[in-house]
Amino acid sequence: MRRCVRGRGWLSGRLDSLQNLAGKPLLACVVLLGFSLCFGWTPSVPDTILLPDSLGPLRPGYHLAFGSSTDNIYVASESSDVMVVDGNQWGTFQRIKRIYTNAGVGGALLVSKHNRLYVSHPSQGRIGVIDCSTNEIVGSILVGTRPKLLCYSSGSDKLYCGDTIDKTVSVIDCATNGLLKVIPVGRGLTAMAYDPTTAKMYAATREAVLAISCSADSIVSAISAVKAASALCVNKRRQKLYVVPPHADGALYAISTPTDSVAARMSGDGYLMPVLACNEVTDRLYNVNDAGGMLEFDCVGDALIRYVPVSPLADPAGLFCDSVRNRLYYLWERDDRGYLYELDCVTLDLMSWTYVGLYPAILQADPARYRLMCAGGRGYYAYDRALTVFDYKSDSFYARGGVPLSGWTQVMCHNSAAGKLYYWWGLGVGGVGVIDEQTNRLVAQVFLSRASLSEHAYSRTSNKLYLQVPQGGLGVMDVARDSIIRVIGMVWGRSPTWCVDEDKVYCYAGGTRWYVTAVDCSTDSVVREIDIYDRFESFEYLGDGRILCRQWKHLTLIDSRADTVLVDSAVEPSEYRAIAHTGKGNKVYIALNGRLEVRSSSTLSLLTTLHWPYAGHIGGGGFLVCSDTTRKLYWFSDFGDSVLAVDTRGDTVTARMATSVSYKTACLDHTGRYMFCAGFYSSLLRVYDTQSDSLIGTYPHPQYPRSITPAPEQHCIYVGFDDFILAYPDIPPGVEEATNDELEPMNAGASVVLDVLLFGPPSGCPQRATGELMDVSGRRVKELRAGANDVRALPPGIYFMHAGERGLTRKIIIAR
Structure with missing residues (x-):
């Protein structure tokens, strides 16, 4: 038997890295382990697999930096550290190095002339200097109390750094990295912009927009007509600075940069949001209002030309105009979900769009390489903390590559044939991390573009992984090469489930009617469409060629040999059901609304009903774990405080055990006798003997596990967290x-x-x-x-x- 525990990884390595990467959860786990050691027993030390790779996670929010002097893309974290991503356009956008800054980053800017990256550290009052040829920190410049904003003057080769506490702008000579001067600017510094035609730096403050001469490094004008501006945009061709004032103003200002005077005040439609994009070829300026409408302004006459609704009430996250193809790219968010639109600048019609996941935060363009970069993930969950690179050179833009910035293990998939463990990252655009179960180390990051591991099925016969495509379709992944080989077109491709008897994958297709699609895994083609009667919920493979299709008000039994409906049974409408089946007892168990229905797996007829016997702990269905080895079914409550043991021979409740399990974090070991339950709040991996229905051991682990996956061939139990996976032996302590x-x-x-x-x-x-x-x-x-x-x-x-x-x-x- 291979032991998955080697006494390394979890407590070994850099303590500062563990503190930085894993934070309080791992610290709590270490304390708990030490507590156990003090009381005289020695738990096995599980392997730790850092996510998304050995460089560890990078916390949001993010700042992006790139330039012509290097192919690398730099992602800086407001918590700490900078991640270096190989941005070669023919590469795979892999993370290649982590630069430990030991301080959060407030702004990042790459100066290509010197091939240096400058990062501001607000908490330490300094600017860090990184050599982009070696990706090493080469200097530090003390500038004030809370430096944050960075802006570069190419004409004078100077870096300007805004300090929001000291109310100053510091001037740095990029040739020597020396501090030249500190310019007082006043309160409320929010934005900076450089105009190369007049060699001026503009700073938006609470009282005015200030014009700073980059030759004299002094304020030469204060435009007090515009106060507390939120966004600045320079039109070099027309020598104008466009300013978005506070919401209440409802207008857009045009400032002449030669005279530093207000050239026009253009009334908008509604409250104007702090995003601007300029097309200097067509002399058009674009802005978005609070109602999701796109406003187009003429930069010659400084007037509003038209207003076109393009999105619902939303928060804009970015706006960019490609003057070569005359396209406008608009990143917006509503209800935490992000979308990237491509609009035709002539008609403002929507040309194409993509869902980019939750919490999009940044949209930046690299026009020299014809690509857009989107970084997001400011929310609690880690699955959309990723950098996505879009190519917009062709007729339609597409996701060229992606890089996870944090791990996410809400879904893990064990590949028994290849000895690999997959974990999923990203929603709209994402990928899969591949872990070698022999070494418990990550060996590849597969960018899936449109496919997601959130719902998947693995065919052992064809050695392929079938993945749901969020915008429609079924992705097919070659497991041997860890690459997507095709996307099977269909409306949804939801909940793929493999049937071993015929080597087929069944998934819900939807569209104008409700139906199930049968896909032949040998040819990756649709061989049958089976109509169903109601809104789809999930599939369950029952063995002997039978697929159970669970719907809103129906249970449908499908014969995979002929792809026909064998039985259809009406059930109580509910979308909170858990379902399991016995291999030996020929029964199907359905948990819903505080009761457990026992049905025949051949006729779907109701055999008996069990009720949750404890008041106040009913909820919906919870979830189910079935052990054919001991002929027991375990019914977990929604509240995660207890589990009932049901003897599947007589369908009677035989025991109640205390747990703190939620999110379906329970599984059986390779023998089917021992059940492992990861406690969401208790910091314990409990091990139960399903023969005696008793707790026989515990392992410590951090709080908030996301998933649990057994690897029977390796005798391992994998418990997934946001930023790491712990591998435990699947034998009790x-x-x-x-x-x-x-x-x-x-x-x-x-x-x-x-x-x-x-x-x-x-x-x-x-x-x-x-x-x-x-x-x-x-x-x-x-x-x-x-x-x-x-x-x-x-x-x-x-x-x-x-x-x-x-x-x-x-x-x-x-x-x-």
Whole structure:
């Protein structure tokens, strides 16, 4: 048996990196492990797989920097550190290095003339200097109390840094990285912009827009007609600066940069949002209002030309105009969901769009390489913390590549044939991380563009992974090469499920009617469309060529051999159902609304109904785990506080066990006897014996696990968190913790061991105290010493471990 535990990874390595990358959850887990060690038992140390790769996660918010002097893209975190991404247009956009800044970043700017990256650190009052040829920190410039905004003057080769606390702009000579001057600018510094035609730097403050001469480094004009501006945009051809004032103003200002005077005040339509894009070829300026309408202004006559509704009430996150193809790109967010639109600048018609996931935060353009970069993920969840690169050189823009900035393990998939574990990142645009289960190390990041692992099916026969495409279709991934080979066109492609008997994948297609699509895995083609009667919920493969299709008000049994409907049964309308089936008992269990329905898996007829017996803990369906080995079904409550054990032979409740499990974080080991439950709040991985329905051991882990996946061939249990995966052995720990001297017995549940029994003296006993292992007759069969004890010479059976002056006793089962 391969051991997945090597005593490395979880506590080894850089302590500062662990503190930075994993933060409080791992710290809590370390404390809990130390607490366990103090009380005399030694849990196995699981392997830790850092996500999204060995460089670890990067926290939001983000700042992007790039330039002509390097192919690299730099993603800086407001929490700490800078991630270097290989941005070669023919590459795969892989993360290649993490630059440890030990401070959050307020702004990032790459100066191509010197091939240096400048990052402001608001919490330390300095600017860090990074050499982009070596990606090493080469300098630090003290500039004030809270430096944040950065702007570069190409004409004078100077960097201007705005400090929101000191109310100043610091001037830095980029040739020497020396501080030249500090310019007081007043309160409320919000934006900066450089005009190369007049060699001026413009700074928007609460009282005015200030014009700073880049030759004299002094304020030459204060345009007080525009106060508290939120966005600035320079039209070099017309020598104008366009300014978005506060919402209440409802207008857009044009400032002549040669005279630093207001040239026009253009009334808008509604409140104007702080995004601007200029097409200097056509002399058009674009802005978005609070109602989701696009406003187009004439830069010659400085007048509003038209207003076109393009999106619902939304928060704009970015706007960019491609003057070559005359296209406008608009990133907006509504209800935390982000969309990127491509508009024709002539008609303002929507040409194409893509869903970019949750919480989009940044849209920046690299016109020299014809690409857009979008970075997001400012919310609590980590799945959309990613950098996506779009190519807009062709007739329609598309996602060229993507880089995860954080991990996400809400969905994990075990590939038994290849010995790989997949985890998913991204929603609208994303990919899959590939982990080698032999080494528990990430070996590849596969960019899927339109496909998502959130709903998937694996065909062992064809060695392919079928993935839902968020915007419609079914993606096919070649597992041997870890690459997408095609997308099968259909309306939805939801909930793909593999049927081993015919090597087919079934998924819901939808559209103008409700139907199920059958896909032949050998040809990756649709071979049948099966009409269903109601709104689709999920599939369940029952074996013997039968697929159960769960709908809003129906259960439909499909024969995969003929792709026909065998049985259709009406059920109570509910979308909160959990479903499981027995392989030996020929039954289907459906949990909903505080009860458990038992149905025949051949006729779908109702056999009996069980009710959740405890008031106040009903909820919806919870979730189900079925063990054919011990013929038990485990019904977890929605509240995650307990689980009921149901004997599937008589369909009776035999036990109730306390848990803190939610998000379906429970699974069986490779024997089907032991059930592992990851507690969402309790920081414990509990192990239950499904024969005796008792708790037989615990492992510590951080709070908030997202998923749990068994790897039976490797004898591993993978527990996924936002930024890492822990790999545990799927055998119960040999000795439980003696938690308190006042407790008379040890844990009442038995511990199951194979070859080695770990003995830890109870609290209050000398560290080198010995114990005794006795058989059921009370005869002493082995002396136990602290640590590992070899029990391979003992025959399988039940034993009792005796330790301490107070006669603490524990039941031990030696299995083979």
